[in-house]
Each structure stands twice: as C-alpha cells, then as structure tokens.
Amino acid sequence: MSMLYDEGQQAIATESRRVLDARMAKERLLALLDQVGVIDRPFWDTAVEQGWTALAIPEAFGGLGLGLVELGLVAQAAGAATSGAPFLTSGYGLSSALIGSGNAALQQAWLPRLASGEVTAAVAFAEGNTVLPAQPAVTLSGGKLNGGKPAVVGAASADVALVWASAGGQPVLALAELAGVERRAVSSYDNTRLHADLTFRDTPVQVVAEGAAAHALALDVLARMAVVTAHEQVGGAEALLHIARDYAVTRKAFGQPIGAFQSIKHRIAEMYGLVEIARANCIHAAASEGQPGFLIAAADARISATEAYDTNARDCMQIHGGIGVTWELGLHLHMRRARSLAAEQGSLLFWEDLLVNQLTGEAA
Amino acid sequence: MSEIETFRQNARAFLEKMAPKYGRDARAGNTVEQDLALGREYMAARYDAGFGGINWSPEVGGQGLSNMHKIAFDAEEMQFGMPVQFFGISLGMPVPILIHYCQDKAFVKERVRKALRGEEIWCQMFSEPSGGSDLAALRTRVEPDGNGWKMNGQKIWTSWAQYCDYGVIVTRSDPTVEKHKGLTYFWIDMKSPGVEVRPIKLAGGDSHVNEVFFDDVRLEDEQRLGAVGGGFGVALHTLMIERYIATDSAGFGPHLDEFVKLAQEVEINGKPAIEDGRIRSAIARNHAMRAGLDSITKRAFLMMQAGMQPGPEGSLQKLVAVRSRQKLSELAMDLKGNEGFAFDPHAFVKTDWGTSWLNAPTGRIAGGSDEVLLNTIAEKVLGLPQDHRPDKGVPFNQIPA
Structure with a gap:
C-alpha cells in the first residue's frame, strides 16, 4: 500500500470532514458530557448513513472492501470533531478479529450486520492498566462466560462484545451478545465514550480464537484499533493546532496579536511538529497493515499521536488564557477526549514496552 | 525495478x-x-x-x-x-550560485569541473560577528574603486575557509538604504591580497570554521553575482537551493540501534539497563519520533517521484532530530557512568556518544538556529505574524548599533 493517498482516499478525507463539519454541534456535545451512557445519536446515524461502518469489511459481507487507510482518514475527521460513539474503532476491532479467525460461520453471522451498522460492538480486553492480562478475571467454562470487565469503552450501548478471557489457564477470545449481560454505565470525564462495567454471569458465547492463536489475534486487533485511534488523535491534535493559530492571530495584547510573541508562536510551531510527526507515523502504519513491522509501526503511531494530542490540548488551552478554561468555549471537549483516547487501546506505558520488546526481539 | x-x-x-x-x-x-x-x-x-x-x-x-x-x-x-565533508557546502551552495549568476560560461565550466573533482573548494561567507540569524545586518562593505570594488570587513563561522580556493560573499554596497536593500553579492578568489583566514577552535576541539578578514581586497565588477543592491535576493536563492538534501532522523548523531545496544550491554541496579523503565521510555519515544521523520522523508521522496511538491513538514527534520540527538547522547553518557569520561575529539559522531554530545549544539545553531526554524514554521507555514522588528524601513546607517 502506498504512503501517498490516491484520489479516492482524498475524497473520503474531504467528504467525511465536510459532513461532520456540517452536522456536529458543540452545544450538543457539551450537553452529552453531563449525561451518563447516552450515545451521540446524530454522529452515529451519520456514520452508518455514510457507510463508514462498512469501509473496512470485505465486499462479500456487504462491506466496501477498503482498509485501514480509509478508516483512518474517517477517524481523523471524527477526531477533529470530537465525535462521540466509539464504535468505528471497536467495530473494526471485532470485524478484524472475525476475519483473522478464519471462522466462516462467525464471519457470515456478524460481518454483514457490522457493515450495515445494525450491530455495534465493544472490545473488552483491558483490566485496569493491564491491556492483555495474563490471568484475566473473566473465565470461560462449558461455553459460558463469568466475571467482570471494568469500564469497557462503548459497552453502555453496544450490542456485542469481543472479550479477552481465559479458559482453563489458556487465553481465549470470545464473542458475547450483551442483551442479557449486566452493565453499569460509568460516569466518566468523557461520557460519550459510553464506558460501562460488564459483569458476565453464565453468558453464552461463541469462541473466536483460543490459546496462542488468541493471543496473537488479540495483539493484532489491538494494534489495528490503535492505528485507528492514532488517526483520531491526529485529527484532534490538528484541530487544536488550527484553533490555537486562529486565536493567536486575532487576540491582541500589548498592542499586537499574541501570535507575534515568540513564547506563543514557537509553542504553536511545536504543536505543528507533533501533529506532522504523528500524521506521518499514522500514514506509514496504515500502509503497513498486514505486513512485517506492522506492530512497530502501530506503536510508533500510537506513541506520537498520544503525545501530540495530550500536548496540544494542554498548550491550546494555555494559549487561550482564561477563555480557554470556560465550559462554553468547549476546548475541554478536546482535553477530555485526548485523555480518554490516550487510555483506550492501552496507554503509552503499554505501547512503549511493546515497542522496545519488538525492537529487542523479545515477545510482547 | x-x-x-x-x-x-x-x-x-x-x-x-x-x-x-x-x-x-x-x-x-x-x-x-x-x-x-x-x-x-x-x-x-x-x-x-x-x-x-x-x-x-x-x-x-x-x-x-x-x-x-x-x-x-x-x-x-x-x-x-x-x-x-570538505565539499558539502562548496557543491551545495556557492557553485550552484556561480552557475546561475556568473556570465563567463567558460570560467564557470572550469570551476564546476574542478569543484566536482575536489581540486578546488568554495566557501560561503554570510555570517558576521554582528549578526548570524539576522543576515541583512551584515557590515562588510564594498566601495566603488575604479571600474571595480574595494572590500573591507570581516566574516565568521566560514566552514573550511582555510582550505578554500574561492568563495561567495554578501557585502554592503549602500548603507543609506534599508538594510536588506543595500547588499551586493560577489565571488572572490580566497588567495587575493588582503584576505586573511584564521581558524576558530570549536568546543568539540575541531577547527573547521574560520574568521575571514578583508583589508582593501580588490574585486572586479565581473565578480559581481546579481545586481548591485540585489545581494539579499541572491543570498535567499542560495539558501533555497539545498531543499533537496539527504536528511538524517538521528540528527547526524548515532543511530538509535547504537543506544539499544548500549542499554543491552550495561546494567542499572544489577539488571540490564534495557529493562529499566526510564531507558525503555526514552528508546520508545525516540523511535516514534525518528520513525515519523523517516516517514516524512519517504513521503516527500514519493511525492517528488510523482511530480508533486513535498509538504512543508520537511522543515521539521533538523529542528527535531538534532535536539533529540543531544538529549539521547546525554542519556547514553549517563548509562556509561565513569566509563563515559574517556573522550576522543576525533571519534566519529555517528558512533561515539561523547563527540555526538559535545558537537550537538553546533547542529542546533548552524544552518538556521532552532529559534529561527520555529519562526519560519510559525510565519511561513502557519501564517502567524512576524516578530516586532524596530529596524524595518529604517536606513541601515540610522539603525541604533
């Protein structure tokens, strides 16, 4: 896959940005912050209507047969707009797992419904800061799942979950329908990510992968999701760069635009540097999908994008001064999102270790 | 293929x-x-x-x-x-400028051949004691002298001048107009009477840069490159030529692999340093940053291949890479402890952490300091305002010294 976007990919980037610019409203997002477990319906309806749920699913299953590059571009637009509803990423996580599993029956059962947006998915791997726990608290026995996963992204409204569990001491990836599962929405600092604690009690599941294969597949799914999230982070970081720049050329102090002061303009130039380095890593990672070195590329993208979004959220607010910390201006939507995305798919602590392990040839 | x-x-x-x-x-x-x-x-x-x-x-x-x-x-x-290294500047800027502006084509052809074969070396004389980043503040002056010119003044930080046969130089020909309007550009024979080169020993121990003094140096008008008063434009042209240069995400210091190798060899608290979280974090952050720069380079290359103009993000390379080289060199020296004291000023900067560290500041200053690069990104790429410039519009000889 080339590292240069072709015309179709550029059109996806432009169109997704245009649609979200027209439909996303800051007031709605601010109101959603105070509501626990409520989905950002207008965004999700737009995602389904635009076919974004179908982007990376093969045509044989009702998808568009595109890949990580295209999904990444949409995620970038979604990140710029601090769009709620995390299902583009987690839906891609589940569809990647099903495709990777080679299980035709599961693919037939779920991929068309994921593509059409009829079904939304959550990915329940992490427990606390352990991204793929060696001894998960959720266990599978006799085809039934038991145990809890804390604060799973999207779980407050998802229809199904891909769960990292253990079966007789061996890792397993299981697909659970959430209809009968106890879920307690978590009141979080970024409520549209729909965090919820899941408690499984004899929940029937379908096994996607077991043993060493489950571990390899989970890692691949995690890396793919991390690349989508990294694009979302780049979109957010770039939006903050533009907001900061626009403010610095209009706001005046001491008789001149504040952007004429080097303390401000250099800070904004540094923001630009972080965005471009993260963007370049994202493009490289998306283009290396399925190739050797993908894990390293995903880690590079994830680390640089997390640094870019966190830093730009901090610095954009700082450049705004007092107005920056008001509820109404809404910069805190980005600040909140920067942190929630920093923890989704594993934090820097996880990806730094994974990257060094890869570089030194140790197993992750 | x-x-x-x-x-x-x-x-x-x-x-x-x-x-x-x-x-x-x-x-x-x-x-x-x-x-x-x-x-x-x-x-x-x-x-x-x-x-x-x-x-x-x-x-x-x-x-x-x-x-x-x-x-x-x-x-x-x-x-x-x-x-x-002796020929990089020579072939990078002065000789291409000579090709572009010099009217005597036979002379140009001979100079080019000798410069490409390493028989002759050219230097570039821009910076002066009174201004490096502020190029147009230069004071070396030329006055009409018969049908030619007479030059007096001083340049500094001139790389390899002690080995050079020729050079290009920006001078002030008219101090009564705005500072960047009164400049004129020439080539000069470094063996001319009145040219004196004095090497400057740098912090790292090497002396590849020099001071160059001019005492009534005679220049023929044929040595002028560009119009009288057009020197600033020619100087900017000089700096634009080398946009297509090879970059190095290691900041022209050691590759990250060298650091990983070191971290695998030494211990911290009885365990391999590679297992220490601080070291791992530094490796991962540096890798991510350098991989990003490499991807920018790779994309720029593909874009040029496809006949497109690469984006302005290429301007990040030197800024980001050299800073990180400096810090990583410090950390590598920390890893070596008192075994890092031994120092060889002539060791190769791409494999030796000590020389990489001690020479890194030069990289953050030469060819556009970090601060100038940040200004350029802010102003040219992001459209932020210029700094306050009290000397704007003021004739050079009326700017308070």
Whole structure:
C-alpha cells in the first residue's frame, strides 16, 4: 500500500470532514458530557448513513472492501470533531478479529450486520492498566462466560462484545451478545465514550480464537484499533493546532496579536511538529497493515499521536488564557477526549514496552 | 525495478568498491589534512564514475539527473562515512550560485569541473560577528574603486575557509538604504591580497570554521553575482537551493540501534539497563519520533517521484532530530557512568556518544538556529505574524548599533 493517498482516499478525507463539519454541534456535545451512557445519536446515524461502518469489511459481507487507510482518514475527521460513539474503532476491532479467525460461520453471522451498522460492538480486553492480562478475571467454562470487565469503552450501548478471557489457564477470545449481560454505565470525564462495567454471569458465547492463536489475534486487533485511534488523535491534535493559530492571530495584547510573541508562536510551531510527526507515523502504519513491522509501526503511531494530542490540548488551552478554561468555549471537549483516547487501546506505558520488546526481539 | 532503484544499486556498488580505501574505518586515526587528501581523491573517482553533479545540467558538466537521484546517492553515501565533508557546502551552495549568476560560461565550466573533482573548494561567507540569524545586518562593505570594488570587513563561522580556493560573499554596497536593500553579492578568489583566514577552535576541539578578514581586497565588477543592491535576493536563492538534501532522523548523531545496544550491554541496579523503565521510555519515544521523520522523508521522496511538491513538514527534520540527538547522547553518557569520561575529539559522531554530545549544539545553531526554524514554521507555514522588528524601513546607517 502506498504512503501517498490516491484520489479516492482524498475524497473520503474531504467528504467525511465536510459532513461532520456540517452536522456536529458543540452545544450538543457539551450537553452529552453531563449525561451518563447516552450515545451521540446524530454522529452515529451519520456514520452508518455514510457507510463508514462498512469501509473496512470485505465486499462479500456487504462491506466496501477498503482498509485501514480509509478508516483512518474517517477517524481523523471524527477526531477533529470530537465525535462521540466509539464504535468505528471497536467495530473494526471485532470485524478484524472475525476475519483473522478464519471462522466462516462467525464471519457470515456478524460481518454483514457490522457493515450495515445494525450491530455495534465493544472490545473488552483491558483490566485496569493491564491491556492483555495474563490471568484475566473473566473465565470461560462449558461455553459460558463469568466475571467482570471494568469500564469497557462503548459497552453502555453496544450490542456485542469481543472479550479477552481465559479458559482453563489458556487465553481465549470470545464473542458475547450483551442483551442479557449486566452493565453499569460509568460516569466518566468523557461520557460519550459510553464506558460501562460488564459483569458476565453464565453468558453464552461463541469462541473466536483460543490459546496462542488468541493471543496473537488479540495483539493484532489491538494494534489495528490503535492505528485507528492514532488517526483520531491526529485529527484532534490538528484541530487544536488550527484553533490555537486562529486565536493567536486575532487576540491582541500589548498592542499586537499574541501570535507575534515568540513564547506563543514557537509553542504553536511545536504543536505543528507533533501533529506532522504523528500524521506521518499514522500514514506509514496504515500502509503497513498486514505486513512485517506492522506492530512497530502501530506503536510508533500510537506513541506520537498520544503525545501530540495530550500536548496540544494542554498548550491550546494555555494559549487561550482564561477563555480557554470556560465550559462554553468547549476546548475541554478536546482535553477530555485526548485523555480518554490516550487510555483506550492501552496507554503509552503499554505501547512503549511493546515497542522496545519488538525492537529487542523479545515477545510482547 | 524502478530506474531510481537501479541507480541506487549502482551507487551502492560504486561505494562498496571505494569503501576499503576511503570509508570510515579505513580513515580511523587520520589527521584532517590526510582526510582532505583522501577526500580529493575520492571526489575525483566519484566524478569519473558518473556520480558528480548528479542533478546538475550536462551543459555545465553535471549528470542531468533528478533531485531524487541525488538524494538517493547521498543517502547511500552517508552510510559509508566517505570523506566528503570538505565539499558539502562548496557543491551545495556557492557553485550552484556561480552557475546561475556568473556570465563567463567558460570560467564557470572550469570551476564546476574542478569543484566536482575536489581540486578546488568554495566557501560561503554570510555570517558576521554582528549578526548570524539576522543576515541583512551584515557590515562588510564594498566601495566603488575604479571600474571595480574595494572590500573591507570581516566574516565568521566560514566552514573550511582555510582550505578554500574561492568563495561567495554578501557585502554592503549602500548603507543609506534599508538594510536588506543595500547588499551586493560577489565571488572572490580566497588567495587575493588582503584576505586573511584564521581558524576558530570549536568546543568539540575541531577547527573547521574560520574568521575571514578583508583589508582593501580588490574585486572586479565581473565578480559581481546579481545586481548591485540585489545581494539579499541572491543570498535567499542560495539558501533555497539545498531543499533537496539527504536528511538524517538521528540528527547526524548515532543511530538509535547504537543506544539499544548500549542499554543491552550495561546494567542499572544489577539488571540490564534495557529493562529499566526510564531507558525503555526514552528508546520508545525516540523511535516514534525518528520513525515519523523517516516517514516524512519517504513521503516527500514519493511525492517528488510523482511530480508533486513535498509538504512543508520537511522543515521539521533538523529542528527535531538534532535536539533529540543531544538529549539521547546525554542519556547514553549517563548509562556509561565513569566509563563515559574517556573522550576522543576525533571519534566519529555517528558512533561515539561523547563527540555526538559535545558537537550537538553546533547542529542546533548552524544552518538556521532552532529559534529561527520555529519562526519560519510559525510565519511561513502557519501564517502567524512576524516578530516586532524596530529596524524595518529604517536606513541601515540610522539603525541604533
């Protein structure tokens, strides 16, 4: 896959940005912050209507047969707009797992419904800061799942979950329908990510992968999701760069635009540097999908994008001064999102270790 | 295989043939003069093999290939550590400017051939004691003298001037107009009467830069490049020429692999340093940053190949890479503890952490300081306002000193 976007990919980037610019409203997002477990319906309806749920699913299953590059571009637009509803990423996580599993029956059962947006998915791997726990608290026995996963992204409204569990001491990836599962929405600092604690009690599941294969597949799914999230982070970081720049050329102090002061303009130039380095890593990672070195590329993208979004959220607010910390201006939507995305798919602590392990040839 | 890849392979084959005599390892322990002599030999061999003036027109003695061919060659050559440092500026800026502005084509042709073969070296004289980043503040002056000019003043930080045969120089020809409007550009013979070169020993122990003094130096009007008063434009043109240069995400210091190797060899608190979280974090952050720079370079290359103009993000390379090299060098020295005290000023900066560390500040200042680069990104890429410039619109001789 080339590292240069072709015309179709550029059109996806432009169109997704245009649609979200027209439909996303800051007031709605601010109101959603105070509501626990409520989905950002207008965004999700737009995602389904635009076919974004179908982007990376093969045509044989009702998808568009595109890949990580295209999904990444949409995620970038979604990140710029601090769009709620995390299902583009987690839906891609589940569809990647099903495709990777080679299980035709599961693919037939779920991929068309994921593509059409009829079904939304959550990915329940992490427990606390352990991204793929060696001894998960959720266990599978006799085809039934038991145990809890804390604060799973999207779980407050998802229809199904891909769960990292253990079966007789061996890792397993299981697909659970959430209809009968106890879920307690978590009141979080970024409520549209729909965090919820899941408690499984004899929940029937379908096994996607077991043993060493489950571990390899989970890692691949995690890396793919991390690349989508990294694009979302780049979109957010770039939006903050533009907001900061626009403010610095209009706001005046001491008789001149504040952007004429080097303390401000250099800070904004540094923001630009972080965005471009993260963007370049994202493009490289998306283009290396399925190739050797993908894990390293995903880690590079994830680390640089997390640094870019966190830093730009901090610095954009700082450049705004007092107005920056008001509820109404809404910069805190980005600040909140920067942190929630920093923890989704594993934090820097996880990806730094994974990257060094890869570089030194140790197993992750 | 693409034509560029074939070219790259041919370049590699040539370099491998040259390496046993001219490569980094072959030159260990050499003096600068020995390296210069080998460098001249290597340049002649490079020219004869068809790798001199790769992206220059055949009319002046170049190969007539694209900028990408040159970048491809430079990237390969960098890995061998050939003794080309003496010729980088010469062929990078002054000689292309001579080709562009000098009217005497026979003279140009002879100079180009000799410069490409390493027989002659050119320097670039811009910076002065009164201003480095503020180029237009220069004070070296020329006055009409018969049908030519007479020059007096001083330049500084002139790389390799002590070995140079010719140079290009920006001077002030009219102090009564705004500072950047009264400049005129010339080439000069460095052996002219009244030119004195004094090497400056730098912090790292080497003396590759110089002060150059001019005492009533005679310049013919034929040596003028561009219009009288047009020197600032020619100077900007000079700085724009080398947009297509090979970059190095290691900031021209050691590769990250060298750091990983070191971290695997030494221990912290009785455990391999590679298991220490602080070291792991530094490795991961540096890797992510350098991989990003490499991807920017790779994309720029692909864009040029496709006939497109690469984005402005290429301007981040030096800024980001050299800063990180500086910090990583410090951390590497920390890892070595008191075994890091031993220092060889002539060690190779791409494999030795001590020399990398001590020479890194030069990299953050030369060719546009970090601060100037940040200003350029802010103003040219992001559209932020210029700094307050009290000397704007003021005749040079009325600017308070």
